[in-house]
Amino acid sequence: MVTDAQAFKRLGIKIMWKRIFMKPILIFVTLASGVFAQAGLLQNNTSQEATVQQSKNADSFDQIVALPGATMQNQPLTIQTKYYEVTFSPKGAIITSFKHLDKEHKLKDGIELASKPMPMRIYSSAVNRAKTDKVLFKLTKEEKGDWVVVKAEAPLLAFDAKNSQKKVKLLLQKIFHFHKTLHFWEYEWKVKNLNQKIVTLSQLYFVPFSKITGPHPKYLTSRWKRGYYNFYYTAGDFETLRGGSGGGFLGCGGKSKSQNKVLTTPVDYYGNASRFMLLAVQPMQPNQGAYIFYKASEKEHEIHEHLPALTIASGQEASLKFLMFSGPKVKEFLEPGLEYREKFPPLKKLHPELYKAFDFGITAPIRDLIVAILQFFYGFIPNYGVGIILFAFLFKLAFYWLNQKQADSMKKMHKIQPLIQEINEKYKDNPQLKQQKLMQVYKEHKVNPVSGCLPMILQLPIFIALYSAFSDAYELWKSPFIPGWIPDLSEPDTVYVLAKSIPVIGGFHINILPLVMTATQFVQTKMTTVSGDSQQQKVMQFMPLIMLVFFWSMPSGVVLYWTVQNLLTILQQWITDIRSDENSE
Numbered sequence: 001m002v003t004d005a006q007a008f009k010r011l012g013i014k015i016m017w018k019r020i021f022m023k024p025i026l027i028f029v030t031l032a033s034g035v036f037a038q039a040g041l042l043q044n045n046t047s048q049e050a051t052v053q054q055s056k057n058a059d060s061f062d063q064i065v066a067l068p069g070a071t072m073q074n075q076p077l078t079i080q081t082k083y084y085e086v087t088f089s090p091k092g093a094i095i096t097s098f099k100h101l102d103k104e105h106k107l108k109d110g111i112e113l114a115s116k117p118m119p120m121r122i123y124s125s126a127v128n129r130a131k132t133d134k135v136l137f138k139l140t141k142e143e144k145g146d147w148v149v150v151k152a153e154a155p156l157l158a159f160d161a162k163n164s165q166k167k168v169k170l171l172l173q174k175i176f177h178f179h180k181t182l183h184f185w186e187y188e189w190k191v192k193n194l195n196q197k198i199v200t201l202s203q204l205y206f207v208p209f210s211k212i213t214g215p216h217p218k219y220l221t222s223r224w225k226r227g228y229y230n231f232y233y234t235a236g237d238f239e240t241l242r243g244g245s246g247g248g249f250l251g252c253g254g255k256s257k258s259q260n261k262v263l264t265t266p267v268d269y270y271g272n273a274s275r276f277m278l279l280a281v282q283p284m285q286p287n288q289g290a291y292i293f294y295k296a297s298e299k300e301h302e303i304h305e306h307l308p309a310l311t312i313a314s315g316q317e318a319s320l321k322f323l324m325f326s327g328p329k330v331k332e333f334l335e336p337g338l339e340y341r342e343k344f345p346p347l348k349k350l351h352p353e354l355y356k357a358f359d360f361g362i363t364a365p366i367r368d369l370i371v372a373i374l375q376f377f378y379g380f381i382p383n384y385g386v387g388i389i390l391f392a393f394l395f396k397l398a399f400y401w402l403n404q405k406q407a408d409s410m411k412k413m414h415k416i417q418p419l420i421q422e423i424n425e426k427y428k429d430n431p432q433l434k435q436q437k438l439m440q441v442y443k444e445h446k447v448n449p450v451s452g453c454l455p456m457i458l459q460l461p462i463f464i465a466l467y468s469a470f471s472d473a474y475e476l477w478k479s480p481f482i483p484g485w486i487p488d489l490s491e492p493d494t495v496y497v498l499a500k501s502i503p504v505i506g507g508f509h510i511n512i513l514p515l516v517m518t519a520t521q522f523v524q525t526k527m528t529t530v531s532g533d534s535q536q537q538k539v540m541q542f543m544p545l546i547m548l549v550f551f552w553s554m555p556s557g558v559v560l561y562w563t564v565q566n567l568l569t570i571l572q573q574w575i576t577d578i579r580s581d582e583n584s585e
Contacts, residue, residue, distance in 0.1 A: 066135050067155040067169065077139040079148050082181045083327060085110055086150075093137040093152030093174045094119050100183075100277065100327060107478075111215045113277060113326060120174060121207045122189050122307065122320065137174070150176040155194070169194035171317075183327025184346050191310070192317035204307035205291070206320070208281050213274045227275030227472060230301040231357050232290065235265045238356040241292065241301045263289040263306075269351050270303050271325075273359070275490075276474045278329050280357055281305070282350060284321040323349055328474035329358045331368060360472065366465035371473050384489055385481025388557055392564035396572075399458060408576060410528055412447045463562070470555035481560065486513070489557035511552060513559045518548040520566035527573050 087097040095118040099110030137152040171192035230241040271280035288306040334355040377387035427434035500506040521544035
């Protein structure tokens with residue numbers, strides 16, 4: 001007979017095998033060295049830039065400076081909307097801080113989305129080693145209707161220090177439009193030709209972000225690492241890139257694309273994400289694909305969008321525009337047809353399949369249903385832990401008849417154990433005949449040996465969806481259950497961390513709820529193990545320890561659900577045993 005415990009044991013062993021022995025190996029790639037620069041843009045580290053083939057007819061420069069007499073400033077500029085607090089540096093006109101504001105999650109200082117300054121950088125291989133990271137831009141801000149507009153402007157001179165005849169004058173502008181009430185903004189890069197001749201800017205590349213997206217946890221667990229990823233959408237296909245950590249369920253089954261890559265088809269959108277937040281870029285002009293670079297030292301990717309060349313006549317200007325979504329991974333914000341997107345015209349500009357960047361997986365419909373149910377319970381009892389307990393009761397009640405059938409089958413199996421043991425012993429040298437005799441006994445006593453599988457099969461998608469919900473559902477993040485013990489159901493209930501100085505076990509997290517779950521699993525296993533095979537019984541007795549390892553670092557919300565399910569199963573089996581004993585008397 002295959003019980004819940006046996007079925008889950010096999011699943012647990014399979015997943016542990018994948019996690020420990022089959023985890024993708026990091027591919028360390030030596031980044032091509034080369035010299036890059038920018039046509040009036042910032043460049044931080046040339047080892048992180050692409051080595052691209054320069055145009056044979058392009059001029060070569062090695063310096064970019066502000067034109068003499070230009071009005072600049074030294075003070076940073078900060079703007080604030082309903083959801084954003086953004087700080088700009090006059091040096092290079094980069095974003096030094098990008099905070100998402102959300103009082104619901106009790107982060108008074110906001111969620112810092114940028115681990116490092118966001119360069120919003122467009123560079124060109126036609127300008128050699130020229131930088132604007134030290135050039136001061138003039139920063140201004142103003143309000144226009146529903147928008148807060150920040151303009152950064154700097155007249156620049158690009159020249160070759162070894163050849164004074166090679167020089168170009170440019171007026172560079174970076175213009176940011178932030179919507180006052182939406183997780184939406186626009187970026188425009190504009191350049192004006194101040195020369196008496198035509199200027200062509202070729203081999204242009206856009207690098208908006210230089211680091212993974214926040215928030216950044218107190219403990220950087222493997223789940224957090226798996227939650228960081230880059231993504232892109234091209235030719236109707238959506239792809240994710242995880243820097244060395246397997247994606248997929250529990251880190252199994254996902255591919256780690258730790259390598260450089262060239263995309264030759266236009267990219268519709270791209271960006272990076274964490275467990276709960278998303279930074280997405282949607283170009284407003286056709287592009288020529290992208291270069292993807294894997295930075296082995298930081299175990300992450302960086303996407304460089306390949307932009308079209310710009311040919312600018314004397315006194316004229318050209319611009320490149322981008323739509324940006326920066327906010328929580330909440331379905332209503334991006335999925336087409338929903339009220340939120342239809343209500344606000346700016347959001348209609350976004351790609352209809354941008355919601356795929358959330359990467360919720362194939363269990364997304366079940367996950368969304370679970371989140372909706374928990375939010376419904378939260379409306380009456382503002383505690384998601386209580387909601388999980390109610391959901392476990394609801395699920396158990398919905399499949400009561402099936403679980404009761406399983407419990408009855410368990411009791412019948414206990415009663416016919418002497419017959420099964422006798423057949424096993426008598427026909428141990430004839431497996432085929434033994435199987436026939438066993439099936440005859442099952443038929444006579446109306447016992448289905450595989451009846452325990454169906455409840456497990458039905459519960460598995462719920463378990464996976466619940467894991468997904470508490471792993472990446474922004475709505476459930478920072479949701480407490482019991483203050484002082486479980487402050488966040490999306491994290492393990494760590495009560496103590498061993499000092500790192502302790503050999504072997506230093507830094508180990510002490511979690512209480514998995515221990516409680518294991519205790520309930522021991523009781524359930526003892527009540528539901530019916531096999532007379534002593535070897536199999538020993539294996540089943542060891543199974544709760546496997547479950548302990550399996551659940552140790554999971555979100556406490558998932559462990560709480562499984563613990564409640566164990567308790568309900570124990571209760572139902574106990575009641576069934578009592579009734580069966582009374583009827584037999």
